[in-house]
Amino acid sequence: MGVSRSAMKDESSVVVRPARNVRGSVAIPGDKSVSHRYAMLGALAEGTTRLSNFSSGADCASTLACMAALGAHVVRGAEGAVEIRGGALHQPAQALDCGNSGSTMRMLSGILAGQEFTSELVGDESLSRRPMRRVMEPLTRMGARIEARDGHAPLRIQGGKLRAIEYHTPVASAQVKSAVLLAGLFAEGETWVEEPLPTRDHTELALEAFGVRVGRAVNRAGLRGGQRLAAIEAEVPGDVSSAAFFLCAAALFPESDLIIERVLLNPTRTAVLDELNMLGLRSMLLDAEDRQHELVGTIQVFGGPLRGTVIAGAEAAALIDELPVLAAIGPYTEGGIEIRDAGELRVKESDRIAAVAANLRAMGAKVEEHDDGLLVPGGQKLHGAEIDAHGDHRIAMAFAVAALRAEGETIIHGADAARISYPQFFEVLNRIAER
Numbered sequence: 001m002g003v004s005r006s007a008m009k010d011e012s013s014v015v016v017r018p019a020r021n022v023r024g025s026v027a028i029p030g031d032k033s034v035s036h037r038y039a040m041l042g043a044l045a046e047g048t049t050r051l052s053n054f055s056s057g058a059d060c061a062s063t064l065a066c067m068a069a070l071g072a073h074v075v076r077g078a079e080g081a082v083e084i085r086g087g088a089l090h091q092p093a094q095a096l097d098c099g100n101s102g103s104t105m106r107m108l109s110g111i112l113a114g115q116e117f118t119s120e121l122v123g124d125e126s127l128s129r130r131p132m133r134r135v136m137e138p139l140t141r142m143g144a145r146i147e148a149r150d151g152h153a154p155l156r157i158q159g160g161k162l163r164a165i166e167y168h169t170p171v172a173s174a175q176v177k178s179a180v181l182l183a184g185l186f187a188e189g190e191t192w193v194e195e196p197l198p199t200r201d202h203t204e205l206a207l208e209a210f211g212v213r214v215g216r217a218v219n220r221a222g223l224r225g226g227q228r229l230a231a232i233e234a235e236v237p238g239d240v241s242s243a244a245f246f247l248c249a250a251a252l253f254p255e256s257d258l259i260i261e262r263v264l265l266n267p268t269r270t271a272v273l274d275e276l277n278m279l280g281l282r283s284m285l286l287d288a289e290d291r292q293h294e295l296v297g298t299i300q301v302f303g304g305p306l307r308g309t310v311i312a313g314a315e316a317a318a319l320i321d322e323l324p325v326l327a328a329i330g331p332y333t334e335g336g337i338e339i340r341d342a343g344e345l346r347v348k349e350s351d352r353i354a355a356v357a358a359n360l361r362a363m364g365a366k367v368e369e370h371d372d373g374l375l376v377p378g379g380q381k382l383h384g385a386e387i388d389a390h391g392d393h394r395i396a397m398a399f400a401v402a403a404l405r406a407e408g409e410t411i412i413h414g415a416d417a418a419r420i421s422y423p424q425f426f427e428v429l430n431r432i433a434e435r
Contacts, residue, residue: 002430014415014426016403018384019082019433022250022303025259026428029056030080032421033165033174034264034294035236037206039063040111040182043072045210047231053080053262055238057393057421059101060158066096066108070119084230091117095154098123100349103175105153105179106135107203110179114186115159126349126391130413135179140165142183142191164189164225171344172317174199177221181207181214184223190215192222192386197314197318198350200268203293209292211233236383237296238263242273242422244322245397246432247301248329252405256303258432259286267297271318273299275311275326278331280304308378316342316373325398327356331365332405336400339373349420359387359399376418384408393420400429 002017035055039065042049054060056078064082068074069092073085089111098104098121105173107122109132112119122128133151140146142165145158164187169176181203184191197219204214204221210229215222243260250256265288278282281301288297311319311326316339319326324338330337345352357369363382368375384406389396394415402408418425 002433002435012416013413016400016410019404021253021434022256022432024432027261028243030054030236031264032200033240035060036063038332043067043211045086045229045231049231050233051082051083052235054082058419062099062101069250095120095122100124104174107178109135110182113139113159113183114158114162118158121155122154128153134176137427138180141165162187165193166192168194172197172199180201187225190224194220197317201323205293234292240264240269241321245401248325250301250303251276251400253303259300261298265297272322280306287389306333308333310338312340324352324394327404328372328398331380336378338375343372350392355390355395362390364385382406384410386414393417
């Protein structure tokens with residue numbers, strides 16, 4: 001067996017053995033970003049929202065639990081089926097537990113800012129280290145009163161009547177933009193957000209799917225407060241950030257042939273596919289369609305020799321979730337991978353720059369660590385090693401991919417972090433890896 005639980009340390013350790021090829025087809029669980037937003041908007045909408053292929057990850061389960069605690073009637077069925085009967089929210093009986101999910105805490109803050117009650121948002125140790133001032137500042141300007149511990153969770157939000165603002169975000173963050181727009185639903189007047197760089201537009205598209213009129217311009221989005229939301233029926237497209245790990249795995253082997261079914265192809269999210277195509281992965285679009293304003297399709301990819309690249313500026317912002325796995329396969333490229341302007345990686349579930357550098361070195365790679373990125377030279381051979389996931393799902397999965405081309409087996413400690421976004425990841429990886 002190529003991937004197995006290790007008896008050497010604890011039940012959270014997984015052994016990954018080298019592969020000679022990647023082949024098959026994968027249906028990815030529902031996109032996290034879309035699932036979060038559909039769950040929140042479904043709780044605000046009139047009627048019952050019915051979703052299929054909802055994310056199987058723990059982060060989106062945290063969002064559902066929070067919306068249920070706020071008064072929405074939530075029913076989870078088999079294989080990603082979710083029903084949410086929405087309406088007016090009410091004060092929760094206890095603190096809302098966001099678990100490990102920054103998306104839940106930041107975006108839900110925007111909704112809670114406009115409610116006529118006080119609520120508290122808490123999270124696990126990792127989430128409690130992540131910066132929250134970036135959403136506190138605009139929401140406070142809109143009229144909410146928010147208490148925090150030195151800009152970190154727990155957050156105590158006293159909501160109420162909000163005033164519309166025009167907000168220029170100092171950092172390019174879809175979560176900050178979303179928090180302000182969601183608060184704007186409850187504000188008097190028109191709320192606008194302008195960003196230094198364009199970010200994911202899932203909130204704008206989801207709002208439109210639920211019947212909200214959204215204004216769009218270059219790097220700007222806005223809406224008028226007081227609009228009503230109507231329930232929807234939708235299939236959540238496959239998570240492209242999860243698909244990225246399989247795309248990178250396929251890219252490592254010249255004879256790879258992999259089909260990714262019904263995956264999200266939103267242009268703000270396909271930068272990883274564009275980047276891999278530029279590096280040498282070959283891809284074909286087999287079909288595509290519009291679902292609730294999101295582009296969804298099936299793609300087929302083939303491996304090939306990988307060149308090298310520099311990722312910086314707007315490109316780094318667009319690839320922020322996929323940078324760890326791209327860096328992890330950097331040693332196998334011909335020209336290496338350099339990442340700049342990605343200081344945001346320092347404040348994710350872990351310090352992803354430090355975690356990637358440490359784990360690559362453990363596998364025998366040379367790597368330069370910078371404040372805002374990494375330089376990973378190409379043409380290197382890696383060996384199996386003991387890897388620390390640092391409690392971070394993307395680190396665990398990134399090094400499972402890197403281990404497929406390493407010499408000898410790799411033990412990933414803390415591999416259960418993958419359940420945050422993709423509980424079935426190691427099982428699926430083992431199925432498509434030929435040995």
